[in-house]
Amino acid sequence: MLPREKLLFSGVASLSNDELLALFLRTGSAVQSVHELSHELIKHYPNLSQLARTTVEELCQIKGIGTAKACELLAAVELGKRISREQIQTQNITQPEQLADYMIPLVQHEQVEVLMCLPVNNRHQILSMHEISRGTINQTIAHPRDILQPCLIKQAYGFFIAHNHPSGNPEPSSADDKLTAKLKDAAELLEIKFLDHIIIGQNQNGKANYYSYQSQGKL
Numbered sequence: 001m002l003p004r005e006k007l008l009f010s011g012v013a014s015l016s017n018d019e020l021l022a023l024f025l026r027t028g029s030a031v032q033s034v035h036e037l038s039h040e041l042i043k044h045y046p047n048l049s050q051l052a053r054t055t056v057e058e059l060c061q062i063k064g065i066g067t068a069k070a071c072e073l074l075a076a077v078e079l080g081k082r083i084s085r086e087q088i089q090t091q092n093i094t095q096p097e098q099l100a101d102y103m104i105p106l107v108q109h110e111q112v113e114v115l116m117c118l119p120v121n122n123r124h125q126i127l128s129m130h131e132i133s134r135g136t137i138n139q140t141i142a143h144p145r146d147i148l149q150p151c152l153i154k155q156a157y158g159f160f161i162a163h164n165h166p167s168g169n170p171e172p173s174s175a176d177d178k179l180t181a182k183l184k185d186a187a188e189l190l191e192i193k194f195l196d197h198i199i200i201g202q203n204q205n206g207k208a209n210y211y212s213y214q215s216q217g218k219l
Contacts, residue, residue: 018042024076029064037064052077053109081105093124096212099160099198102126104210107164108200113140115163117147119156120195127154132161142179144186151192158193162200170201170211180213194219 001009003019015023021038028034044062045051051073059070093099099118107114113135119127130150133142140163151159161183163176172180180197187194196214213219 017048021073024072025069032064040064052081052105053111091125093120093126093160093195096196096198096210096215099162099196100200100210100212103162103198104200107162108202110164111166112136113163113166115140115142115147115161117150118160118162119151119154120158120160122157124158124195127156144179144183147183148186148190148192152190156192158195159187160196160198162198164200168202170199170209172199172211172213177218180218184219 003015003023006019007015007023012020018035018038018041021041022034025034025037028037032040040062041051045054054074056067056070056074059065059073060067091098093102103116107116115132115135117130117132119130121127128150132146133140135141147159147161150156165171176197176199183197184194196212196219198213199211201209201211
């Protein structure tokens with residue numbers, strides 16, 4: 001059964017990753033069918049998280065993938081990220097798992113450390129999201145005032161921060177601990193609730209994991 005027929009008969013969730021890719025690609029090349037091309041993509045990117053962190057230039061190195069197909073694939077990935085963001089922005093973020101689910105698609109694919117701040121209202125609903133700093137493969141530099149500025153502008157009740165560890169290990173570094181401690185003191189002075197700091201990692205199976213300061217009793 002062709003992917004389109006399978007979707008119509010059993011629903012989109014019934015499609016495998018390579019069948020979904022075949023639908024996006026629509027056509028193959030002069031020497032490959034669309035199904036062979038989708039299988040080739042799965043060989044290059046066995047986990048969808050790997051596909052999400054690639055670039056147009058890297059995709060175009062795969063035989064049969066041109067600029068148009070590469071752009072369409074990355075647009076589909078970005079659309080999925082935005083849908084995920086919209087869904088969680090209406091929720092009350094009361095558990096670290098919810099925050100992790102929101103942030104994992106956004107930062108786990110980054111090749112360098114990226115620190116994000118998320119101001120929230122008194123119902124713990126996300127008001128906005130701000131990239132505070134972008135660092136190296138193992139370090140990002142931020143000052144508490146840079147993190148707290150968007151919270152003040154939004155007149156936020158509180159805030160979350162999150163960053164990724166490209167190494168895959170979400171355990172905090174000494175620099176992470178120092179920043180968290182300084183930020184906690186600064187937030188208390190301004191009477192803004194510092195609700196959690198999570199670090200996004202990735203295990204060997206490609207599934208993201210995380211560390212929560214709130215869960216560990218450090219906030």
